[in-house]
Amino acid sequence: MSSDVKILLSEKEMPEKWYNIMADMPNLPKPPLNPATKEPVGPEDLSAIFPMELIKQEVSQERWIEIPDEVREIYKLWRPSPLYRARRLEKALDTPAKIYYKYEGASPPGSHKLNTALPQAYYNKQEGITKLTTETGAGQWGMALSQACNFFNMECKVFMVKVSYQQKPYRRSVMQIFGSSVFPSPSTETESGRKLLAADPDSPGSLGIAISEAVEIAAQRDDTNYALGSVLNHVLIHQSVIGLEAKEQMAKAGDYPDIVIACCGGGSNFGGMAFPFIHDKIVNGAKTRFIAVEPSACPTLTRGVLGYDYGDVAGLTPLLYMYTLGAEFMPPGIHSGGLRYHGDSPLVSQLLKDGIIEATSLGQTAIFEGAILFARNEGIVPAPESSHAIQCAINEALAAREAGEAKTILFNLSGHGLLDLPSYDAFMAGKLEDYPLPEGILNKALGNLPKI
Amino acid sequence: MSSDVKILLSEKEMPEKWYNIMADMPNLPKPPLNPATKEPVGPEDLSAIFPMELIKQEVSQERWIEIPDEVREIYKLWRPSPLYRARRLEKALDTPAKIYYKYEGASPPGSHKLNTALPQAYYNKQEGITKLTTETGAGQWGMALSQACNFFNMECKVFMVKVSYQQKPYRRSVMQIFGSSVFPSPSTETESGRKLLAADPDSPGSLGIAISEAVEIAAQRDDTNYALGSVLNHVLIHQSVIGLEAKEQMAKAGDYPDIVIACCGGGSNFGGMAFPFIHDKIVNGAKTRFIAVEPSACPTLTRGVLGYDYGDVAGLTPLLYMYTLGAEFMPPGIHSGGLRYHGDSPLVSQLLKDGIIEATSLGQTAIFEGAILFARNEGIVPAPESSHAIQCAINEALAAREAGEAKTILFNLSGHGLLDLPSYDAFMAGKLEDYPLPEGILNKALGNLPKI
Secondary structure: OOOOOEEEOOOHHOOOOEEEEHHOOOOOOHHHHHHHOEEOHHHHHHHOOHHHHHHHHHHOOEEEEEOOOHHHHOOOOOOOOEEEEEEEHHHHHOOEEEEEEEEEOOOOOOOOOHHHHHHHHHHHHHHOOOOEEEEEEEOOOHHHHHHHHHHHOOOOEEEEEEHHHOOHHHHHHHHHHOEEEEEEEOOOHHHHHHHHHHOOOOOOOHHHHHHHHHHHHHHOOOOEEEEEOOOHHHHHHHHHHHHHHHHHHHHHOOOOOOOOEEOOOOOHHHHHHHHHHHHHHHHOOOOOEEEEEEOOOOOOHHHOOOEEEEOOOOOOOOOEEEEEEEOOOOOOOOOOOOOOOOOOHHHHHHHHHHOEEEEEEEOOOOOOOHHHHHHHOOOEEEEHHHHHHHHHHHHHHHHHHHOOOOOOEEEOOOEOOOOOOOHHHHHHOOOOOOOOHHEEEEEEEEOOOOOO | OOOOOOOOOOOOOOOOEEHHHHHOOOOOOOEEEEEOOOEEHHHHHOOOOOOOHHHHHHHOOOEEOOOOOOHHHHOOOOOOOOOEHHHHHHHHHOOOOEEEEEEOOOOOOOOOOOHHHHHHHHHHHHHOOOEEEEOOOOHHHHOOOOOOHHHOOOEEEEEEEHHHHOOOOOHHHHHOOOOOOEEOOOOOOOOHHHHHHHHHOOOOOOOOHHHHHHHHHHHHOOEEEOOOOOOOHHHHHHHHHHHHHHHHHHHHHHOOOOOOEEOOOHHHHHHHHHHHHHHHHHHOOOEEEEEEEEOOOOOOOHOOOOEEEEEOOOOOOOEEEEEEEEOOOOOOOOOOOOHOOOOOOOOHHHHHOOOOEEEEEHHHHHHHHHHHHHHHHOOOEEEEHHHHHHHHHHHHHHHHHHHOOOOOOEEEEOOOOOOOOOHHHHHOOOOOOOOOOOHHHHHHHHHHOOOO
């Protein structure tokens, strides 16, 4: 077994194909429905805002999907990403467990999001689209799509939730460095934005509003499409590059995980890491446990229900069959902006229902404790979102110590926290709340799910 | 020749020894002088604030100095650092030149500074010291020393120039995450700080004042020493790990640089990259050009004079024989805080005097233009300091295009700019000044050099 801290792959060892778990799932999720007709959506329902290649991937049951050379060339700027053995953290925890983590934070936007932003921009460009629109909350996805559009010489318009636009100027700066136009949402750029501003000029905005603005422009213009950073099947397919590399790296280390952990908001980070290993569980009977970790303030998988729901507040998107807290649920203002989403990937939802994966939730004071312990041992200051996976891995390593079991734990460190430092300041000053959610709040939102 | 974008080394290929250019220099710099007696300093003058091993390294003429295993173990968290071939930038410049860059920004503090912070903390710990003090301006060095002290379980007190403490809270947050105490300087922690505050309660502070505070505490307490992030010989020895790795990586790429470029403030970044290649020039007659790039607003090498000067404003440090603008010179408020120093490394100064290296200067609007061109092609948002090297490399690549010469250019990308984004905002808003320095200002400062 290697005594190295980092397990690296050469560029020649980078995967040439993405993995599509739909080829292997015992049960596929129910199909998305057209929000008007409540009938399953067809390609024609989606072609106003997505390119055909992504619509094809969305329903594909092919196990392997080729990564275009043009995308692989840009992946090489940071991929294959390193796998680390967290030797110093293991020692600090005095655990017999071995802890590995895959680090996606060395990418240009500092998170895993560019893995899918690049192919999304590429396929759109191939089909003659020259402009993309999107929404962003904390800004990770907006940064990634801005960079992807820059690499393929496309224009990018980002609608950034107004309160984040004002509070998180650093990520906005990066989008602008890469040439994007960034608008605080609600904006005067769209009909839906203007309508909202007329009613409430001081609206702080929300992801649901920003989605409406981005989709409105994409639907109206022939040269413009829309791009989404999580939830959908094609996004999770692209993210599989994470888990595929991790499998090669674990093999190089002479090891295989007993437990695979990732944080889970829309599901692209969890799916990207876990699905290639879940293949081994479904097809080869591997005994690995898979844990999706979400914030206790937005407990979609652990306290939501499985059913059809809208992706946005206004009800403009297709209805997805997923675990949801209800589209009207407004998560408390936790610092893990990337995990504040009422729904979840239909693929992740189905795997949870079928007992192939587990889900758990953590409060934000716990995850910042884990983040600081991790930083002081491994050097990297992690993103709050990724710190959910860290704290869960710490808990599992401590359980292994209690049980005296030399478990092998693998988690995805999906991004660094260098643009989240005010959150750390708030934690160190003792100002963070955990926002326990009373049943009543959830029941109210869940009582209003659309009737199918 | 490899077609890879990244040239990686395994942990086994990491250097086991640092390189000390004093073994090879045709002329050594004149020795430092005691500020009171004006006689050459002896070990006893320095032992109040530095451990003996670093004092030994400061005067050593051994070519190779062993890297302690304990330091190499922590280096493995990010070392060997990657060497990139900037293929996309080359294409954008339409140049026949090959451009390589060594990337030090993937380290925990995001810059090259941890390369020396770690051994400095280690040697102090070995000699029974449990606390270190230092000063920091923009915060790169303070972050690195905080992390190094954390890794070796030492306390760290950082005196941060007050105006930076207030304007750059992000780097302060990182120091605190790693357990340091950070004080805005001038502070009430020291006699010199209290004296200054009594005279001017609103003093914005300066590096010179912060050095005085850090040195005062270190000199008074037996368990406490002081650490410096650049200028001194032992710092440049530790940074040689950059150039040693780059030599191995260039060999793997089947190439050798015609031009080596690094930005230069105190000289540790330039020395770290260049000195191992300068060995080949001195010892083997290699024809490589070496370019130290400084800001035109702080033109130590290009417009200063070579002579004895103090390292700080108060005149407490030994007199160093170096290019200087005069210790009383106050550089304009450019965004490359790491390059705002009146003096330069005595080793770099001597090599410039002997014609072995060259120096040039660039204005800050030019370097931000280079930074954005680089980011849009290579993905990484560079630190303003490092962008001096980028813009110089771009200029050399364009000159190679004019001349039709396939030059091989290597530069050091010493850090990322994710904690410098307000500087980018100011540039994009057209608000940056170049601060051309009239002769008069320089002549005044240079007229007041200490008389030896």
